[in-house]
Amino acid sequence: MNVSAPLKASDFKSDLKPVWCPGCGDYHVLLSLTKALADLERKPEEVAVISGIGCSSRIPAYLKCYGFHGVHGRSLPLGTGLKVARPDMTVIVAGGDGDGFSIGGNHFLHACRRNIDLTYIVMDNRVYGMTKGQPSPTTEPDWDSALSPGGTGLNPFHPLVIALASGANFVARAFSGDIRGTTKLISDAVNHPGFSFIQILSPCVTFRPEQKEWKSAIHAPPVEATDDPARAARRIMTDDGFNVGVLYRGDRRPYKIGDGVEHKTVADLEQEFQI
Amino acid sequence: MNVSAPLKASDFKSDLKPVWCPGCGDYHVLLSLTKALADLERKPEEVAVISGIGCSSRIPAYLKCYGFHGVHGRSLPLGTGLKVARPDMTVIVAGGDGDGFSIGGNHFLHACRRNIDLTYIVMDNRVYGMTKGQPSPTTEPDWDSALSPGGTGLNPFHPLVIALASGANFVARAFSGDIRGTTKLISDAVNHPGFSFIQILSPCVTFRPEQKEWKSAIHAPPVEATDDPARAARRIMTDDGFNVGVLYRGDRRPYKIGDGVEHKTVADLEQEFQI
Amino acid sequence: MSDQIKIDTGISIALTGSGGAGVMTAGGMLLEAAAKSGFYGLQTRSVGPQIRGGEAAALLRLSNHAVEIHRGGFDILFALDWSNFSRFAAEITLDENSVVIFDPEGGEVPEIVSAATKNIIELPIKKFASEIPGGRMNMIALGIVAGAIDLPKETVLGLIVRKFASKGEAVLEASRACLEAGYKHAGSVANAPKLVSDAENADVPRWLITGNEAAALGAVRGGIKFAAAYPITPATEILEWLAPSLTAIGGNLVQAEDELSSINMIIGASYGGIPSITATSGPGLALMTESIGLATAAEVPVVIVDVMRGGPSTGIPTKSEQSDLNIAIYGLHGDAPHLVTAPLSVADCLFTTQWSVHLAEAMQVPAIILSDQYLGQAKMIIDKPADVAFFADRSKVEKIDTAYTRYALTADGVSPMAIPGTAGGQYTADGLEHSVTGTPSSAAEDHHDQLAKRRRKIEGFNYGTHWAEIEGEGDLVIVTWGSTAAPVREAAELARAEGISVKTIAVRLLAPLRVEALEAELAGARRVLVIEQNDLAQFYRYLRGHVDLPADTRAYHHPGPMMLSTTEILSEIMKEHRL
Amino acid sequence: MSDQIKIDTGISIALTGSGGAGVMTAGGMLLEAAAKSGFYGLQTRSVGPQIRGGEAAALLRLSNHAVEIHRGGFDILFALDWSNFSRFAAEITLDENSVVIFDPEGGEVPEIVSAATKNIIELPIKKFASEIPGGRMNMIALGIVAGAIDLPKETVLGLIVRKFASKGEAVLEASRACLEAGYKHAGSVANAPKLVSDAENADVPRWLITGNEAAALGAVRGGIKFAAAYPITPATEILEWLAPSLTAIGGNLVQAEDELSSINMIIGASYGGIPSITATSGPGLALMTESIGLATAAEVPVVIVDVMRGGPSTGIPTKSEQSDLNIAIYGLHGDAPHLVTAPLSVADCLFTTQWSVHLAEAMQVPAIILSDQYLGQAKMIIDKPADVAFFADRSKVEKIDTAYTRYALTADGVSPMAIPGTAGGQYTADGLEHSVTGTPSSAAEDHHDQLAKRRRKIEGFNYGTHWAEIEGEGDLVIVTWGSTAAPVREAAELARAEGISVKTIAVRLLAPLRVEALEAELAGARRVLVIEQNDLAQFYRYLRGHVDLPADTRAYHHPGPMMLSTTEILSEIMKEHRL
Numbered sequence A, B: 001m002n003v004s005a006p007l008k009a010s011d012f013k014s015d016l017k018p019v020w021c022p023g024c025g026d027y028h029v030l031l032s033l034t035k036a037l038a039d040l041e042r043k044p045e046e047v048a049v050i051s052g053i054g055c056s057s058r059i060p061a062y063l064k065c066y067g068f069h070g071v072h073g074r075s076l077p078l079g080t081g082l083k084v085a086r087p088d089m090t091v092i093v094a095g096g097d098g099d100g101f102s103i104g105g106n107h108f109l110h111a112c113r114r115n116i117d118l119t120y121i122v123m124d125n126r127v128y129g130m131t132k133g134q135p136s137p138t139t140e141p142d143w144d145s146a147l148s149p150g151g152t153g154l155n156p157f158h159p160l161v162i163a164l165a166s167g168a169n170f171v172a173r174a175f176s177g178d179i180r181g182t183t184k185l186i187s188d189a190v191n192h193p194g195f196s197f198i199q200i201l202s203p204c205v206t207f208r209p210e211q212k213e214w215k216s217a218i219h220a221p222p223v224e225a226t227d228d229p230a231r232a233a234r235r236i237m238t239d240d241g242f243n244v245g246v247l248y249r250g251d252r253r254p255y256k257i258g259d260g261v262e263h264k265t266v267a268d269l270e271q272e273f274q275i
Numbered sequence C, D: 001m002s003d004q005i006k007i008d009t010g011i012s013i014a015l016t017g018s019g020g021a022g023v024m025t026a027g028g029m030l031l032e033a034a035a036k037s038g039f040y041g042l043q044t045r046s047v048g049p050q051i052r053g054g055e056a057a058a059l060l061r062l063s064n065h066a067v068e069i070h071r072g073g074f075d076i077l078f079a080l081d082w083s084n085f086s087r088f089a090a091e092i093t094l095d096e097n098s099v100v101i102f103d104p105e106g107g108e109v110p111e112i113v114s115a116a117t118k119n120i121i122e123l124p125i126k127k128f129a130s131e132i133p134g135g136r137m138n139m140i141a142l143g144i145v146a147g148a149i150d151l152p153k154e155t156v157l158g159l160i161v162r163k164f165a166s167k168g169e170a171v172l173e174a175s176r177a178c179l180e181a182g183y184k185h186a187g188s189v190a191n192a193p194k195l196v197s198d199a200e201n202a203d204v205p206r207w208l209i210t211g212n213e214a215a216a217l218g219a220v221r222g223g224i225k226f227a228a229a230y231p232i233t234p235a236t237e238i239l240e241w242l243a244p245s246l247t248a249i250g251g252n253l254v255q256a257e258d259e260l261s262s263i264n265m266i267i268g269a270s271y272g273g274i275p276s277i278t279a280t281s282g283p284g285l286a287l288m289t290e291s292i293g294l295a296t297a298a299e300v301p302v303v304i305v306d307v308m309r310g311g312p313s314t315g316i317p318t319k320s321e322q323s324d325l326n327i328a329i330y331g332l333h334g335d336a337p338h339l340v341t342a343p344l345s346v347a348d349c350l351f352t353t354q355w356s357v358h359l360a361e362a363m364q365v366p367a368i369i370l371s372d373q374y375l376g377q378a379k380m381i382i383d384k385p386a387d388v389a390f391f392a393d394r395s396k397v398e399k400i401d402t403a404y405t406r407y408a409l410t411a412d413g414v415s416p417m418a419i420p421g422t423a424g425g426q427y428t429a430d431g432l433e434h435s436v437t438g439t440p441s442s443a444a445e446d447h448h449d450q451l452a453k454r455r456r457k458i459e460g461f462n463y464g465t466h467w468a469e470i471e472g473e474g475d476l477v478i479v480t481w482g483s484t485a486a487p488v489r490e491a492a493e494l495a496r497a498e499g500i501s502v503k504t505i506a507v508r509l510l511a512p513l514r515v516e517a518l519e520a521e522l523a524g525a526r527r528v529l530v531i532e533q534n535d536l537a538q539f540y541r542y543l544r545g546h547v548d549l550p551a552d553t554r555a556y557h558h559p560g561p562m563m564l565s566t567t568e569i570l571s572e573i574m575k576e577h578r579l
């Protein structure tokens, strides 16, 4: 690879064939992600993509970046540890709605609050794809399934609202079929300091074939992104869920503890024990 | 105990001496809870108080109700299982800010969303009391401690906003020193169908002695409770954190799966396997 | 006798094909037809890495007596095409007697196949199918195989009608025509083995069931009324069966946000007096151990089915392995004695689950059931299971006259429980060490008393003979557990038929280990073989730690994804025999 | 020799009092004064159930040579008052030689005390204190005890000045006056034992440190630069020491929302090439096991210190117990070999942690360190620890010429790691079973290869002699681990002084067990005693499972909250000797 020439999207793609079903929205997310990385002019070795478990969480292996396919629901702590310890890396955390909002919900809350400088992408298909079709927190209350016959009857989880309420610094919604828009949102998110969250509506054609209709439901937000979380929240709570684009851009200082400089040696630290 | 005579608050109090420090706000919460139970005219055996781990989570043993002192962070699932399996019981879940919003944050999100008919009381002292003074999610960003020298630098977690955003059906704030107000809020919460959440500001006099000042910061809400979650959220996000009273009352249907009736026998179920 | 024992217990059939070829449908109908015709058998599935669709192999074994597991070799391989056959090659062992049927349009016969057998039959299945409007290769294959092994055509036709009637006349007709075409060409496979019915067994009432379904049914038979669920492969089917079933019998299943929640939900429900269960696999079990410890300390009965898969970590979710023994027995922090059981066959998933519910409730203790992907997902023809009288029957206080002591030090260690709602029984259940009343205590005496009580109640319980299934006599003894019991028992039976005496002990109650009973059963043993499917010989180590084993004890074990087969175990028996 | 061995190794002192009496302050100053005067010693604390304040006992042992644990009996009991003394009575064993000092205003001498000894001395401490403006009983007690055991007054005075100077002249003066008053009345305790300095040891540079501090220091000495923290008793001090220290040396500590997060944060950081640690106790360890399995499968080194407390469940958070051995070794699902070590003394917390960091990094594997509440919180005077050359030194690829295979099958099982940022080294770390490149695979060959590789790298490593500390010779061998090593080693030394030969093996590397080395050390053993502090004899069972032990092997064990004492172990040695 000639590192001095600008990289193309395909330079970010590995040779591994995805396990995804034909038509799965996640193929498009993969494509947009590679395009965004090319646009961002990152080198593949400077980027780490961290995921949990689920169909969507398979994405790291399909990239030529560093990757970590962790356990179910724990991608954000993995990414947090990596970013705090290695602030020089570009860290992108990716996964599904079950992984991120069900088992991983607590980390989502606290990652938003901590405002680590990373980008979190959730491929939301409102279902557990990998385990063959159970409702996730974003599933509609009346969606019938073997585990919840007749539907869960539960109000869906509002990831964007929760992200805002918990302190995320950049909040956006995308649709996987919209490659150009998704690419742009990803690169904006990566460029924005602090914790950036993108909910990408990414259809599961196998267990939610009706999601193929999402294509026609999608529309641009009627207004510009705001930097007022309360206004952003109201707007998101009242939109139809298919409003794509940047919905909130904040300016909170990203998380930082130490300055990475050695102010003392270990020998200095030992002094306190001396009698 | 003469069950036909109305019970007094003291009938709900066990003989066990609390392990709490003298002056701890949790004594007042205990008192208000016993008063509320007396006001609610529940029998002690019809009430179960379920908690996690922390100073505040010790509360079940100081009551004469059924109690379960579970593990750290898991009180809401314990309470959920009990309430779904035994809808006849009055279930109150209680604990601290660390227990409920740090390790227990995911269950908080999903309990609100599930809208089980129980009452969740968090004794919020903005600190981990039991483990001797570490910052919790509600701690102010500049509070100095051994584990976070100079403060965490993190925006505090907004429990009431998160509760609203996740679908809690009744949201209130109380101050432990205000016995009358707290008693009333608890009994309103228990009476309200679905998931009721009360954040009780309850000072930790040992690790946060400055919280003794809360007494003078407390005030009633300027307006009546609303049933519009978006308005309630805006109001809470802009108040000073010392606004006590009911802040939101919703009318979502409480969680319900089965009707508890035996429609089939086990023998009926077995039919499907017969060749 | 020769080392090459000729095993002839039924017919093993593999159907393979690429995504969409429908081999599983064909296999399923073959199995059901066999069941309806008075035979026994089983079907498992092997698939590629694709989430859905993609290449698949339907692996069947049919017989005139009950069979529990694949034999280890296949009599018939029907390849609709050869693409990705290599993925399954290791699982589909062929020998010189195997019959292979394939469509030349589906590619070249792989080297590994042509090296194994000469009985390779080319049939233009695709062409046959194309001659029938709406015709499908898998239905033709079904006809060929069913015809070749002598399954009655009417039975298969009956199934086709039942299955496709709702899809309209055209589909039904196409399937019927395919089946006829298949039966017509069955003669080309004249040298295939035949199913010969056994008059004795033919009329026994039969069920068609998977181990996951059997476990779920065992749970409700045992009295379970509440479940909490977080999906995970390969346990999800238990939860999906329970969801509507519990509602139907007046119970509830709640989908939890994670396993930390599901385990605590069932503890809460059981504290409320309602027998409760959850099902998971290794990663979920790992998340539950803290709270299983709570159930142990607070003495709340719960049942957790761990349908094991390849480990460690996410491992191999779709393949079977017996590698969660350690975590099941030893995975709780502190001294936390609890129950661990393992079903010994698909049918036994029912018995063991029902029994475990009974035990957990009787002793107010968590029970972990170690099933596995094989048992859970294999589809099996079994005799209708007998009703056994094991129910949830918890010791409860009904009327409280004096002060209630929840954790009273009784002789058998079981203290009657006050169910919430019982007047005067109020207490606080606690995971902190406590006195007899439940009050937190760090006093040495209370700690020792409560530890001893919790140990005593499960050590001293009368488990009857159910702790193991023991067969045969001999100075060679095989000790095994879980799904590996099936090939061990079959191999031992075959060895016995050849005049070799072998005793098999298939342990159902893993913890607490019945040390005295086991030592008594091992009394005459000269050699012991401990057989299981994992890398670290977990059961062997566990036995060594607790039981005095003869010096001549050897572990035979390997990890998944391959099951231990009857043939391979038989050859281990032969080795011991020759020694 | 008689069974009643006279143990005379230093002076054991208990100071007790109700909430606010300040016994811990007095005890701490006594310890520091002893340190400054060239002695050794230790202090532990025992408290009631109150969150803060409440009755307390300061338990000290001072000596002219290094001591690691309480002896099991007390020479001096100083009771500022008797309220709640019963809470501590079990821990404060007295005999006829014990001296008891008390203030009659503080209540009646408890039966258990007056039955034990006749040397009971009444002193009106409260009255003495009231005669000094701002006078405090604890400072008077300090003076009396320090005087009675012959600690130089100037040393104690020096400490008082340092400690109280900042509180203003009045406080300082009051303390000084109290001390003087105490020393004046020390003569009333004439029959107290005296500290006699040992010229040889007097000038060795000393540290005053707890095991938790030592572990934290060992971590940074080993190269740790990142920690994630969730507070839990009794591990929090490790995290609280690391927080500012890591920042000072250019590292970071993140407070996590829970233990699921903290373990994953350190895995993420270590994947990034930064040596990482967390500390917890049993309940937190239980929550971490799923992800420790991930670190095992993905081969990411991490270090987890488990400061054990009474179990199961929430158990007894403030008391020591060695009951997390099972979960540490066996608590991961699947076949997941990893490292488990245990420090053998407070000072050894430093060495063992530093060594464990080195081992984890060298083998790219998680290491669990089993410390405990005793080791972690005991305050100890130790010799300044030597510098040992164990650092994090991970095998890394620097320059990649050809295709990089992350999980290559090397001879020693360790595959050089590409650290993110290294061009050409990109790979995906995975908890799914994988091929050598890291691509998910369910093939039998890959699974077997990777399982074998992960086993091989820790089985075949050269651990040198650090796997255990071995002392003495004899056909009676005691095998022990962790904090119990201290009383075992001391008891063995006392037995040897009486002419009984005992060999002690204190195992530091618990997993992988060095079976061959251990069997070699046990070669001449006629009897073996396995000693530990838990209810189920976890280590004994583990040893039996792996090592050929002599027939005459016996487990001696009991759970917490009481530590195993030198006296009780000595009496076990005597029993074996008499056999």
Ligand SMILES: Cc1ncc(C[n+]2csc(CCOP(=O)(O)OP(=O)(O)O)c2C)c(N)n1
Pocket: A053, A054, A055, A056, A057, A071, A072, A095, A096, A097, A098, A099, A100, A123, A125, A127, A128, A129, A130, A131, A136, A204, C230, C231, C232, C233, C259, C283, C284, C287, C314
């Ligand atoms: C601890 C644990 N619990 C459960 C599972 C099983 N599991 C794997 S993926 C998944 C859900 C995936 O859903 P989502 O995150 O929405 O991803 P999708 O497949 O829809 O892309 C579950 C429950 C697991 N691997 N680990």
Ligand SMILES: Cc1ncc(C[n+]2csc(CCOP(=O)(O)OP(=O)(O)O)c2C)c(N)n1
Pocket: B053, B054, B055, B056, B057, B071, B072, B095, B096, B097, B098, B099, B100, B123, B125, B127, B128, B129, B130, B131, B136, B204, D230, D231, D232, D233, D259, D283, D284, D287, D314
């Ligand atoms: C799994 C686990 N992790 C950590 C702990 C230690 N711990 C006990 S209580 C507590 C925090 C309590 O804080 P909070 O819930 O705010 O209660 P408070 O004591 O302030 O009332 C922690 C971290 C534990 N018991 N279990």
Ligand code: SF4
Pocket: A019, A020, A021, A023, A024, A025, A026, A055, A056, A125, A129, A130, A203, A204, A205, A206, A207, C051, C052
């Ligand atoms: S199951 Fe759904 S989410 Fe998974 S790969 Fe197939 S289409 Fe995509």
Ligand code: SF4
Pocket: B019, B020, B021, B023, B024, B025, B026, B055, B056, B125, B129, B130, B203, B204, B205, B206, B207, D051, D052
């Ligand atoms: S430490 Fe704080 S929260 Fe705990 S009992 Fe004391 S005052 Fe209350």
Ligand SMILES: [Mg+2]
Pocket: A054, A096, A097, A098, A123, A124, A125, A126, A127, A128, A129, A136
């Ligand atoms: Mg999904």
Ligand SMILES: [Mg+2]
Pocket: B054, B096, B097, B098, B123, B124, B125, B126, B127, B128, B129, B136
């Ligand atoms: Mg708190």
